[in-house]
Amino acid sequence: MTADAVVIGAGVNGLVAANRLADAGWDVVVCEAADEPGGACRSAEVTAPGFGTDLFSAFYPFAARSPALRALDLTDHGLTWLHAPRVLAHPTPDGRCAVLSTDLEGTAASLAAYAPADAAAWRAQVALWERVRDPLLEALLAAPFPPVRAGARLARALGAADALRFARFAMLPVRRFAAEEFAGAGAGLLVAGSALHTDLAPESAGSALIGWLLAMLGQDVGFPVPRGGAGRLTAALVDRLRSRGGVVRTRAEVDAVIVTAGRARGVRLADGTAVRARRAVLADVDAVSLYRRLVGDEHLPARLLTDLARFQWDSSTFKVNWALAGPIPWSDRRIADAGTVHLGGTMDDLTMMSAQLACGLVPADPFLVLGQMTTADPGRSPAGTQSAWAYFHLPQSPRGDAGGAGVTGRWDGDDTARLLERVERKLEAAAPGFGSLILSRDTQSPRRLEDQDSVLRGGALNGGTAALHQQLIFRPVPGLGRPETPIPGLYLASMSAHPGGGAHGGPGAMAATVALRDAGPAGPVRRRASAAAHRLIYAGPVASPAAPGPDSPGPASPGPANESLSASDTSRATRPKAAS
Template sequence: MADDSADAVVIGAGHNGLVAAATLADAGWDVIVCESQDVPGGAVKSAELIPGYVSDLYSAFYPLSVASPALRDLHLEDHGLRWSHAPAVVGHPRSADDEDAAVLYPEIDRTASELDRLARGDGRRWCDLFEQWERIGDPLLQTLFAPFPPLRGPVGLLRGLGTAEALRLAQLMLMPASVMAENLFEGEAARLLLLGNAMHADVPIDAPGSGVMGYLLVMMAQGGGFPVPVGGAGELTAALVRRAEAAGARVECGRAVDSIVVSGGRATAVRTADGTTVRCRRAVIADTSAPQLYQRLLPADALPSALRGGLDRFVWDTPVLKVNYALDAPIPWRSKNLAEAGTVHLGADRDGLIRWMADLNTATLPTHPFLLFGQMTTSDPTRSPEGTESAWAYTHLPRGLADDASADALAERVDEVLEAHAPGFASQLVGKTVQRPSDLEVDDANLHTGAVNGGTSQLFQQLIFRPAPGFGRAETPVPNVFLGSAGASPGGGVHGVCGRNAARAALAADGVTGWPRRQVNRAVSRLFSR
């Protein structure tokens, strides 16, 4: 392959890289996306692991995608993307013998009625919370998705709420999930819906700030459900590729980048594993993990030593173990209402969630793992033949445990949890595959040790601290290199905001309005080089 050149090189064709490519190409830039794998998508892919059954290999449900301005503004439906929903959004049984699990339905009146039946008054409390969300949802998401420091979102929140109520909201967002659930609801059913969704992040439910994810997901679930792409997660990637290419970007798979060339204080090219060079006239966007960018791709002498050394202490989220199932019949749930739910949270009540997190944080293989479980054919009938179910479960291993024996033991415990909640589950299996943390990393180098969030979501590594103190934006100490992955704020999730933020920062830095940001970058670099 011959040497090439472009205005911008995007390293990685994950969803953030593709969003960045489309954004730059829309602005008239010549863009090349270099992807190391043979197919694009990063952690947004699907495949027939078992013939006739489509499995999402990593991410599966996409409430953040449909809420995200970065993806919404690309109009992916014009490029073939279609969404599908399960009849019910999410369920959470209180125990293995629970025959009347808490379920969140698309219709708020139905959700409220069920919660009120289980704990009088919680239906009204749920509706009141959703009424608040309808007033503040857009400015709150603007605040969370904006480059740091956010400006427009907080102004919108103050206008919509007033100072006193905005302060109460800020306090709510900083609460541990366990405290938030107790403050908002009286009954265990509504509390578990919030707590189970809070566990989509890796923050302990008794830690400050852990309630944010639970609040966001249950409110987005009530407002728009947990949609899935018709045909599999890979269809979302396919639409992103078509969108980027329609704007003029080139997506080249099987072309790994080994290093970024820096000359005169700026990135001038990337070197690829096939021995070629792609010269970049304007910018490099890295849809890679933060440690990959700062410790492998960029030359050491281009960075403050404190930044490179600080990344040695970068904290990854806990490794994921994922089990994919093919069943010849619907899942025989003990609680029949779970048959309608696309997502099911299994294996732990409030106290069980705290014990499970304690196991993860003390390198103890969980005896009773908490599971996120997806019924994909229930959500999208194209995933497997009629009357069958394509499903998956995922849970976490503690950091540092051996990937092989520990993963196999944990996979068996996942099966035991499912059998307890759905007696006869095992007898309906026609196929099963296990994705260990090492498998995830082999398929996508960004998923270091099986961490799918690009780094922990705990407060000490968010906002201005993500990926390192003082580097809470897409900009890096090299003026025309930008971090556009989940390693940058606002972090993990399939929302594309990290890619869009990086692209917009590159556009700003290339124009007249970009000079103040370059000055900020230099000041930060000087600070961290001392």
């Protein structure tokens, strides 16, 4: 079989890339190892009949504003967005509750309960967002790096003086940002909790921008969900692609990228079938799996392999899905109307929890992100009931359990039972009687998450840490921050590439844009320039990397892997192997 382009993986990024190429008139084949497309954008009835569960990502603020997805007009292909009455609730131990709403005055009133001045302070942040939103999102999610045109538009929107201050803000830890901008605790918690959808602690550089983006998107478009489940977003992308002649092959596990005369020429499937690519191969798989397993060391610069040994995954994840006999009986009724709930206490509590993670300890009192799915989409469960889930982060390789229950990191039945008890005890404290409503449950340990989608390495949701040392020109390794790889004709189109995790389609759209440009009239010049840049980046002596840490893939690891589970996007394009 031969096509203009082969896309490895039918996650959101892979399907966005395929649609962009099909719109340009290319023949496109998408190869997906799983039984169905979607990667981490899938839904099923796993708790009880009639209770729909989003298996991975669930809420989609980035998707609702993403230039890449909005350009595809997916409403014409069956996608309908629904919203909970309130976006987000973060209760605090003193009995107050910070509530984010698409109604600006509602959010402002909530934050004024912590400090009257914070109503105006939040309005000022929203005014800044409205000023920079379009060029900022274009620069982050739509334009291949460096985003020259979008960056120029952003600079014009800000002006020279404010551009410098915005750049400083983008580097701030969320704790410092909150201290500078707000008088009370509530507003900072909305931002800090949003940043913790990634692996960024309140003291992490850059956590203010990540949290601010998610909070401002929530203020702007809410945290919408697809009517009928996360799988409806995937279904709309697949339907659109097929309407333009694209092909999606499931149960088509890619075993290798075919490299001939130094160029990617297609892929070989696990059954030995070759799917040839006349123009490009785009990979919606994590960077480590792509380079170390699908391409192979013999085709890659030694310095790239050294850099890959330093690649850092984000935190692991433990998730519980429930079928509940009724709505969650929150002690604070303000929580009941929120689609997303943050149970994490104060800023200091978030810092302590993050410090335990940084020390390799399973948190004693985890920060829970909880989704009330029937509140957002009444069709997710029978009338009067609730389909809900919650997740929290864990170390990739725990060294101990700060909670003293002996969680080992084997992620076996005993670990699952101990973590489940920790989650439900915390929920019972916030919602007395919660336990009595449980009809059934389904648990997803880090091991099971990876088994369900091999790109979720150890339960990592974002294709690598969101920390500054692995963003922009450092993502996935020091380089150009672009989709091109050292193999001509091969493009990285997954969340391991800039701009990272989240169901926004940015990496896929950028990879498709660059592939189209490389195939155009200026293609030979562009390809020579890319080859020269890669030679420069990977030239010189190769330093021996230090022994890999628990979050690194190691020099011979095959690797497979809100926005968080409420904003994640991956694809099970390759099956997992045992970690080295």
